[in-house]
Amino acid sequence: MARQEAAASQEPLEPRVGPVPSGPPKSKPYTHPAAGWGAAKAVAEVLVKDREVVIGSLEMLKMNHDDGGFDCPGCAWGDTKDLELDLCENGIKHTTWEMTPKRTTREFFAKHSVSELFEWNDHDLEAEGRLTEPMVYDALSDHYVPISWADAFKLFGDTVRRLESPDQAAYYTSGRLGNEASFLYSLMARELGTNNQPDCANMCTEAGTRAMEASLGTGKGTVDLKDWENSDAVFVMGINTASNAPRMLTPLAQLYRDGKKIVHINPLIEAGATRTIIPHEILAMATFHATPTSNLDIQPRAAGDMALMRGIAKATLEMAETDEQAVDRQFLERYTHGFEDYRRVVTETSWEEIVHQSGVSLEEIRKAARIYREADRAIITWGLGVNQHEHAVDTIREIINVLLLRGNIGREGAGAAPNRGHSNVQGNRTCGITNEPDAAFLDKLAEVCGIDPPRTRGYDVVGTIEAMDRGDIKVFVSMAGNLALAAPDTRFTYAALRKTDLTVIVSTKLNRSHLVHGKQALILPCLGRTEKDEQKTGLQALSVEDGMSMVHLSRGNREPASEQLLSEPAIIAGLASAALPDSQTPWKWYVEDYDRIRDTMAKVLYGFEDFNRRVRQPMGFRIKQPARELVFLTPSGRAEFSHAPLPDVVPAPGRLVLGAMRSHDQWNTTIYSDNDRYRGVHNLRTLIFMNKDDMRERGLAQFDPTKVTAYAKDGTVRVLKGFLAVEHDMPRGVSAGYMPELNQLISVSDYSAQSDQPLSKQMDVTIEQDA
Ligand SMILES: Nc1nc2c(c(=O)[nH]1)N[C@H]1C(S)=C(S)[C@@H](COP(=O)(O)OP(=O)(O)OC[C@H]3O[C@@H](n4cnc5c(=O)[nH]c(N)nc54)[C@H](O)[C@@H]3O)O[C@H]1N2
Numbered sequence: 001m002a003r004q005e006a007a008a009s010q011e012p013l014e015p016r017v018g019p020v021p022s023g024p025p026k027s028k029p030y031t032h033p034a035a036g037w038g039a040a041k042a043v044a045e046v047l048v049k050d051r052e053v054v055i056g057s058l059e060m061l062k063m064n065h066d067d068g069g070f071d072c073p074g075c076a077w078g079d080t081k082d083l084e085l086d087l088c089e090n091g092i093k094h095t096t097w098e099m100t101p102k103r104t105t106r107e108f109f110a111k112h113s114v115s116e117l118f119e120w121n122d123h124d125l126e127a128e129g130r131l132t133e134p135m136v137y138d139a140l141s142d143h144y145v146p147i148s149w150a151d152a153f154k155l156f157g158d159t160v161r162r163l164e165s166p167d168q169a170a171y172y173t174s175g176r177l178g179n180e181a182s183f184l185y186s187l188m189a190r191e192l193g194t195n196n197q198p199d200c201a202n203m204c205t206e207a208g209t210r211a212m213e214a215s216l217g218t219g220k221g222t223v224d225l226k227d228w229e230n231s232d233a234v235f236v237m238g239i240n241t242a243s244n245a246p247r248m249l250t251p252l253a254q255l256y257r258d259g260k261k262i263v264h265i266n267p268l269i270e271a272g273a274t275r276t277i278i279p280h281e282i283l284a285m286a287t288f289h290a291t292p293t294s295n296l297d298i299q300p301r302a303a304g305d306m307a308l309m310r311g312i313a314k315a316t317l318e319m320a321e322t323d324e325q326a327v328d329r330q331f332l333e334r335y336t337h338g339f340e341d342y343r344r345v346v347t348e349t350s351w352e353e354i355v356h357q358s359g360v361s362l363e364e365i366r367k368a369a370r371i372y373r374e375a376d377r378a379i380i381t382w383g384l385g386v387n388q389h390e391h392a393v394d395t396i397r398e399i400i401n402v403l404l405l406r407g408n409i410g411r412e413g414a415g416a417a418p419n420r421g422h423s424n425v426q427g428n429r430t431c432g433i434t435n436e437p438d439a440a441f442l443d444k445l446a447e448v449c450g451i452d453p454p455r456t457r458g459y460d461v462v463g464t465i466e467a468m469d470r471g472d473i474k475v476f477v478s479m480a481g482n483l484a485l486a487a488p489d490t491r492f493t494y495a496a497l498r499k500t501d502l503t504v505i506v507s508t509k510l511n512r513s514h515l516v517h518g519k520q521a522l523i524l525p526c527l528g529r530t531e532k533d534e535q536k537t538g539l540q541a542l543s544v545e546d547g548m549s550m551v552h553l554s555r556g557n558r559e560p561a562s563e564q565l566l567s568e569p570a571i572i573a574g575l576a577s578a579a580l581p582d583s584q585t586p587w588k589w590y591v592e593d594y595d596r597i598r599d600t601m602a603k604v605l606y607g608f609e610d611f612n613r614r615v616r617q618p619m620g621f622r623i624k625q626p627a628r629e630l631v632f633l634t635p636s637g638r639a640e641f642s643h644a645p646l647p648d649v650v651p652a653p654g655r656l657v658l659g660a661m662r663s664h665d666q667w668n669t670t671i672y673s674d675n676d677r678y679r680g681v682h683n684l685r686t687l688i689f690m691n692k693d694d695m696r697e698r699g700l701a702q703f704d705p706t707k708v709t710a711y712a713k714d715g716t717v718r719v720l721k722g723f724l725a726v727e728h729d730m731p732r733g734v735s736a737g738y739m740p741e742l743n744q745l746i747s748v749s750d751y752s753a754q755s756d757q758p759l760s761k762q763m764d765v766t767i768e769q770d771a
């Protein structure tokens, strides 16, 4: 499909992603603290709805614990021994979603054709419950029909072996996949001969990884939970904490109580940036005692973060002229490289430009800089509001520049804290999932596993979609996830997926990626994280790595949703054995006992020595973080200042910047309801948040239908009609709505030249009345 064609259509692509609304849309500002009773009530509603009240609450107690429970799939926040009940509403929702008693059976598939299911909304598809057995697409009847596991593996094996080149297949990973499965999956792809290993990080946190690698020589964050507790100031940039990282509220509130400072940087003032009832403090909940979580809220323009950081650096350097302690000279001399050049770049950037590009007043920038100066130990954490822009890598490097100025790396209570998304997105990469593996890793893999891994760069997410469109990728395999909806340019992505010969989707519930399929298609249902994984030598556990680099075991304790489900490692071994009949890799033997996989991983992966023993320690183990120890694996052996000029991020006259983010009641492409409680919105997902003056200027009243036109870098134009305008407290020039609905406005060509990530938060749009 030509991009122009993909762009031409004016109708919203999906009938609806969220459920059919239960009433008229409502919007009023949310005035209660985050978490607390609203959250408790929401949890109760989910548990009652899924008739899992008792089981649900018992399961929760086993989550995130050091005594053999399972890792909460809700986010990648680190676990602690002390907080008995540091759970959150959204973690509970996410887990009970997997534990639903409902089943999507062969009778269901017999009743509904794929064309019919395609017309369903995504909420209703997943609401059918857990998948129960492998299914194959039957083109004659347009239905999915049952297939045995052996035949499913054979179909994959035969198709892959017929390819002219192993590079005609791509192996996508979503961040749910455990470490052992990630290792086996990437090994399979490389033994087959391809590095086409796109993953969800290509749309999520790639920018941060690249920035930190360039600046600090490591792609991982440098702080742990102890640091969070011991910080004097935390800067939270572009994260909707109350919805997407609720467990961060606990340290934020505790720091505030201790008189420490918290600064939120976000065009929207999110609920987590006001006050919270600390989730595990039952007494606080009972007395409605809320703790503030913010000392300063800064609302920059979209993508104004780099200019704001430059401003904080400039103010800090100005203070240093009279204040000996404002910058850490000793640290700069001993551990960094390029400071003088950076100082020059900062001096040459005028205050006028900084204020204009950040959209923040000089006074506010100085206020933030003062908080930064007065903190002995500071943490900067950032999320998608920073990662998903054109100049995200430069912006995150500017964040690191600011940290370096005051030696805020490698000290307790200080550091860089990229907020991760999926619970194991960091572990996927550690264990080999990447389209750009480094030579040292491949050498080790070759030596230990006796394979000859490919050395050329494979396709990432955007590259995979474009290659499918060209006909260069004929087999698409997906381990968890829902690429059809998560990827940009929905219409183009659908067309690209439909050109393939075979799609293989390993998942727990029915989703859009099963319905937008190749000529042949397999749905392979797997065990969820809460379920018992029984293999030949007994019950197995998988390991995961949280956003603070702690690796620990996750063990399910529920009976599987169906007897036919296989674990992800078992599915990978089945696929691999069918595609690689002469393989020397002992696939089946590995699956009999995951300790065997871990023994091999210990030999291949950096920092995994003695894996089996260390992962069984009470809280697991921490992967060595060189930058934390002030060891910088950069070419100079020092932390590198970057010197990028400020990009122009001010929208052209009449244009706005549109960002696609999450509502409170969704988990990526899984939509629980059409409410966004903390932003005060009910019964509506097809909306565009705008500043009231931007609305007035366009003659838009509350809930008026809009026509949004997005202008892509390649010159194509995409139009979306009928989404309702909703007034929100945000700067002029910024607009926002929800993913995945807004993905249809993002051209596949609109990815950052720095990170290759789709520009999910920086669409260039006009918004007008839908005549
Ligand atoms: N416009 C826009 N687009 C975005 C984003 C954005 O902010 N804006 N965000 C991006 C980001 S950050 C991400 S991470 C991606 C997400 O992209 P993906 O990771 O591909 O999508 P998810 O919605 O997380 O995947 C959900 C599916 O995973 C399956 N699943 C759940 N649990 C399991 C399990 O235990 N095992 C297996 N095998 N399957 C399971 C279920 O079938 C479910 O339907 O989307 C990206 N897309």
Ligand SMILES: Nc1nc2c(c(=O)[nH]1)N[C@H]1C(S)=C(S)[C@@H](COP(=O)(O)OP(=O)(O)OC[C@H]3O[C@@H](n4cnc5c(=O)[nH]c(N)nc54)[C@H](O)[C@@H]3O)O[C@H]1N2
Binding pocket: 074, 075, 090, 204, 237, 238, 239, 240, 241, 243, 244, 245, 265, 266, 267, 268, 270, 300, 301, 302, 303, 304, 305, 382, 383, 384, 385, 386, 419, 420, 421, 422, 659, 660, 661, 662, 663, 664, 666, 667, 668, 761
């Ligand atoms: N409940 C729940 N939890 C989740 C997820 C979920 O879907 N539901 N998804 C998980 C995943 S995969 C991820 S990656 C994370 C995502 O968690 P977040 O990073 O919070 O992701 P988003 O909801 O996309 O939006 C982030 C924020 O960026 C702000 N923003 C937009 N543009 C800018 C900007 O230019 N500058 C700044 N400073 N801010 C900006 C928005 O106002 C919004 O508050 O959450 C994870 N946790």
Ligand SMILES: [Mo]
Binding pocket: 200, 203, 204, 205, 420, 421, 422
């Ligand atoms: Mo993510």
